[in-house]
Amino acid sequence: xxxxxxxLLALLAFSLTACDSTSNLGSEPQAFVYIENKGSDTMVxxxxxxxxxxxxxxxxxxxxxxxxGSGTGIAALLNGTVDIANASRKIKPEEVEQAQANGIEPVExxxxxxxIAIIVHPDNPVDRLTLQQxxxxxxxxxxxxxxxxxxxxxxxxxxxxxxSGTHVYFLETVLRLGEKDNKTLFSMDTLLLxxxxxxxxxxxxxxNAIGYDGLGYVPQDLKIIAVAKTExxxxxxxxxxxxxxxxxxxxxxxxxxxxxxxxxxxKDYLDWIHSSEAQEIVAELGFVPILVYNP
Amino acid sequence: MNSKQNWQxxxxxRLIKACGYSAIVFVALIFFFLLREGLxxxxxxxxKALLDPRWYPIEExxxxxxxxxxxxxVTVGAMLVAMPFGIGTAVFISEIAPRWVREILKPLIxxxxxxxxxxxxxxxxxxxxxxxxxxxxxxxxxxxLAGSLLLGAIAVxxxxxxxxxxxxxxxxxYREGAWALGATxxxxxxxxxxPAAKSGVLTAVMLGIGRSIGETMTxxxxxxxxxxxxxxxxxxxxxxxxxxxxxxxEMGEVASGSVHYRVLFFIGIVLFLISLIVNISASAVIxxxxxxxxxxxx
Numbered sequence: 077x078x079x080x081x082x083x084l085l086a087l088l089a090f091s092l093t094a095c096d097s098t099s100n101l102g103s104e105p106q107a108f109v110y111i112e113n114k115g116s117d118t119m120v121x122x123x124x125x126x127x128x129x130x131x132x133x134x135x136x137x138x139x140x141x142x143x144x145g146s147g148t149g150i151a152a153l154l155n156g157t158v159d160i161a162n163a164s165r166k167i168k169p170e171e172v173e174q175a176q177a178n179g180i181e182p183v184e185x186x187x188x189x190x191x192i193a194i195i196v197h198p199d200n201p202v203d204r205l206t207l208q209q210x211x212x213x214x215x216x217x218x219x220x221x222x223x224x225x226x227x228x229x230x231x232x233x234x235x236x237x238x239x240s241g242t243h244v245y246f247l248e249t250v251l252r253l254g255e256k257d258n259k260t261l262f263s264m265d266t267l268l269l270x271x272x273x274x275x276x277x278x279x280x281x282x283x284n285a286i287g288y289d290g291l292g293y294v295p296q297d298l299k300i301i302a303v304a305k306t307e308x309x310x311x312x313x314x315x316x317x318x319x320x321x322x323x324x325x326x327x328x329x330x331x332x333x334x335x336x337x338x339x340x341x342x343k344d345y346l347d348w349i350h351s352s353e354a355q356e357i358v359a360e361l362g363f364v365p366i367l368v369y370n371p
Numbered sequence: 372m373n374s375k376q377n378w379q380x381x382x383x384x385r386l387i388k389a390c391g392y393s394a395i396v397f398v399a400l401i402f403f404f405l406l407r408e409g410l411x412x413x414x415x416x417x418x419k420a421l422l423d424p425r426w427y428p429i430e431e432x433x434x435x436x437x438x439x440x441x442x443x444x445v446t447v448g449a450m451l452v453a454m455p456f457g458i459g460t461a462v463f464i465s466e467i468a469p470r471w472v473r474e475i476l477k478p479l480i481x482x483x484x485x486x487x488x489x490x491x492x493x494x495x496x497x498x499x500x501x502x503x504x505x506x507x508x509x510x511x512x513x514x515x516l517a518g519s520l521l522l523g524a525i526a527v528x529x530x531x532x533x534x535x536x537x538x539x540x541x542x543x544x545y546r547e548g549a550w551a552l553g554a555t556x557x558x559x560x561x562x563x564x565x566p567a568a569k570s571g572v573l574t575a576v577m578l579g580i581g582r583s584i585g586e587t588m589t590x591x592x593x594x595x596x597x598x599x600x601x602x603x604x605x606x607x608x609x610x611x612x613x614x615x616x617x618x619x620x621e622m623g624e625v626a627s628g629s630v631h632y633r634v635l636f637f638i639g640i641v642l643f644l645i646s647l648i649v650n651i652s653a654s655a656v657i658x659x660x661x662x663x664x665x666x667x668x669x
Contacts, residue, residue, distance in 0.1 A: 230510040237596075237620050238429045261427060264437075267513055267595040267610050270620050274496070274592070281501045284510050 109341040111139045115149020115162030118241050119330050122188060123162055125357050130348055137341055153333055154178055159342050161333045164190070164241060180335045187349050189364040191291040191314040191327040192246060194301040195276075197283040202226040204302040204311040207325055211251050213286060216263030221284070233266040234275045234287035246288055249326060288326075291319075292362015319364040330363065405643060409636030416630060421637075426598035426612065428621065428631045435638055437598040441515070441611035442584055442642075444601045445594060448519025449526055449583040454576055456523065457530025458565075461575070464531070465538040466560050477535075484528030492592030495521050500593055507608065513595035515611040521589050526579035533578060537571020538564060570656050577653030581646050584615075591616035614638050 113123055120143040127139035149161035154175045167182055175182050194210060196202060202224055205213075212218040214233055222228045236243045252258035269275050275287040279298055286301075291314050294300060302311035305325045318324040338346050348354055355365035412421075416433050423434030460480065464473050499520065500512030507516075541564050549559040565572065595610025598617075618635050625632045 232511040238427065239621055239625070244429065261425075261430065261432075264425060264599050265597045265610065267511065267597050268612070268620070269596065270591055277496055278500075278511070278513065282504060282511055 107136070109137045111137065111160065111342060111345060112158040113139055113141045113160045113162065114144060114152050114158045115332075116146040116164040116241075116330070117143045118164045118190065119162045119188075122330075122358065122361050122363060125361060126349060126354055129354070129357060130345060134344075137345070139345070150182075150333060153182065153335055154180060156180070156335065159334065160346075163331045163333060164245075164328065166329075166331065167333060175335075182333045182335065183337055185332050185334070185346060185350075186329045186366055187332050188330045188355075188358045188366060189319050189327055190330055191319045191324060191364050192242065192250075192288050193291045193294050193314045194303060194326070195279050195287050195289060195294055195298045196301060197279055197281075197285060198297060198299045199283050200226060200299060202301070203299065204304065206304045206307050206309070207250060207253060208307070210303070211253055211260065214246075214251050214262055214266065215260045216265070229284050231286060232278075232282060232284040233263060234278055234285055235262060235266050235268055236272070236275070236289075237268050237270055242288075242290065245328060246326075249328075250288075290362055291315075291364065316359075316364050320367055327364065402643070405636060405640050409633060409638075409640045412630075412633040412637035415633060421634075424600050426617070428634065431630075433630070433634045434598075435614075435634070435641070437600045438612055438614045438617050438638060439641065440601040440606075441594070441598070442613040442615070442645075444515050444606060444611055445518045445522060445590060445613055446580060446584045448515060448607055449522035450576065450580055452520060452523025453526035453530050453579050453583070457527045457575065457579065458534055458572060460527070460531045461534035461538055461572075462560055462565070465535050466564060467556070477532075480528050480531050483524070484532070486525075488525060488586060488589045489592070491521050491525065492589040495589065495593035509608055511595065511610065513593055513610055515594055515601065515607045515609065518590045518594040518611070518613070519607070521593060522583040522586055525586055525589065526583045529582050530575045530579040533575035534568070534572045537568040537575065540571065541567045570659075573656045574653050577649055577656070581649050581653075584645060584649070585642070587615040587619045591619055596620065614642050618642075 113127065115123075120141065123141045127141050131137060131139060146161075146163035146165050149158065150163055150167055150171055152158040153161035154171065156178070167184065172182060194205065200221070202221060205224060209218065209224050213224070213231055214235070218224060219231055220228065221231055235246070238244075247262065248254065251260045251262065267278070269278065272289050272293045275289055276293070276295060276298065279285045279287045280295075300313055302313045303325055304311045310323065312318045312323045312325075314324045314327065319327045332346070332349070334342060334346070337343075350366070358365040420431075420433050421435055423432055424436065425432040425434050426437050460476075464476055468476065495517055496513075500514075500517050502512065503509060503514065503517055504512035545563050545567055546559055549563045554562065590613045594613060594616065596612045596616055597610040598612040599606075599609060601607075601609075601611050618638055621631070622635055625635060
């Protein structure tokens with residue numbers, strides 16, 4: 077269902093830009109360059125915004141963006157049906173093997189970053205936690221704020237629904253501390269809220285609550301928790317600089333993959349994605365822009 | 372002209388007949404589709420896994436008991452709210468209220484019935500849940516109780532309008548007879564009018580149950596959606612996850628044909644069976660009382 081909606085969005089974006097350019101089409105017929113772009117649902121809005129901005133500046137280029145998930149995008153790249161695959165995870169070793177069997181050498185580019193902020197009510201005196209403490213809170217080992225230096229209040233755990241990619245990322249990176257054979261699960265009484273808005277609403281009015289959400293979605297009036305990897309480590313707040321120097325532990329890179337070193341229009345497009353103009357769009361959409369080296 | 376009329380005479384009754392039968396066809400098709408998509412669950416997932424106390428489908432925990440208990444708890448709570456309120460309101464409108472009050476109250480209650488449930492959900496998140504948390508000193512207001520109160524409010528209009536019709540249908544002679552025997556207004560209502568309208572009032576309650584167990588949006592927004600097995604007495608004060616909210620939240624993203632997809636359809640079958648049982652018992656009550664009425668008349 078979601079992919080249908082995204083496809084429609086992509087078509088809309090496509091047709092809108094198609095309308096502008098019909099006027100110059102009459103005067104001088106141009107050869108269009110088509111770029112096929114597919115993959116991660118997390119990134120699809122970002123990819124659409126990029127494509128729209130780029131096509132406005134380069135009317136001879138047509139970029140079609142579809143979602144479907146990181147795996148779908150990479151599979152399409154390996155089969156040679158798309159030029160650029162978006163992925164919110166790194167390519168897996170078996171996918172690289174399959175690519176090589178097809179005679180394709182996937183090339184990776186980090187195009188943006190996504191930080192997950194841990195949020196609490198502004199009156200909650202707790203302002204820092206270690207990854208282990210957050211894991212213990214969400215798995216149900218810690219049930220009272222006094223155990224982590226707060227008031228004597230029960231902890232109400234808030235999470236996104238299980239179909240959210242953020243839920244899965246949080247499970248793997250925080251609850252299971254990134255360990256492959258760790259089988260920790262969310263505590264059964266974790267509230268699974270269907271939207272970011274639901275989490276933010278509950279945290280805003282409930283001093284017992286703890287929640288997590290993409291940094292770009294967190295409003296000013298909530299308190300963001302500083303997180304340390306270990307007890308002796310430094311407690312770090314999520315922001316553009318700490319995500320970029322990798323001191324904030326709950327952040328992931330967002331990638332695009334191309335088949336072989338990009339050339340021609342694809343190379344121009346990827347260069348533009350790494351420009352400060354494209355990275356401003358990243359920040360506008362609530363993701364963390366990567367460092368841009370403007371020569 | 373004449374031939375055109377003949378043509379109409381031939382065509383239109385058949386069209387109307389097709390419309391009538393289409394309802395049956397649609398119900399049958401829906402049920403068939405549910406069975407086709409959901410029944411393979413019983414083969415793919417061992418029964419023991421379905422009775423698992425945990426619902427966490429992305430890690431192959433397919434325990435549906437927490438979801439069933441959540442739905443039942445919220446529905447029972449909703450009926451505890453909707454029954455006294457709904458029947459009380461119906462009695463007031465039909466027996467006590469002066470004409471002009473009735474004229475205002477009835478459309479107002481119908482308006483309440485037309486409120487989109489997502490709006491009540493918003494009200495629940497922004498007003499009711501914070502109020503319940505502070506008032507009852509709970510860890511969170513997103514609980515089965517919040518769901519029950521809102522679902523009760525959703526079911527009240529259904530209960531009121533059907534129960535009021537039933538009370539209205541009680542012949543005036545019954546009440547006049549009771550008054551003539553010296554019964555007070557309350558005695559007349561409690562001992563004569565309500566028992567006479569019993570079957571209609573029961574139908575009202577049954578349809579209210581059907582309305583609340585199938586409601587999705589409101590419960591998804593206010594019950595917290597934590598799949599905890601609700602068996603303790605104080606479960607009403609903790610978050611629950613209902614069958615409807617589970618289907619609504621997870622169906623959009625699930626891979627078609629996967630085990631998770633099948634289990635969601637299986638939950639749909641369970642939900643369908645529960646509403647079927649409620650509806651059948653409602654019609655059984657009506658049927659029995661009809662037969663009784665026929666016996667008296669003959």
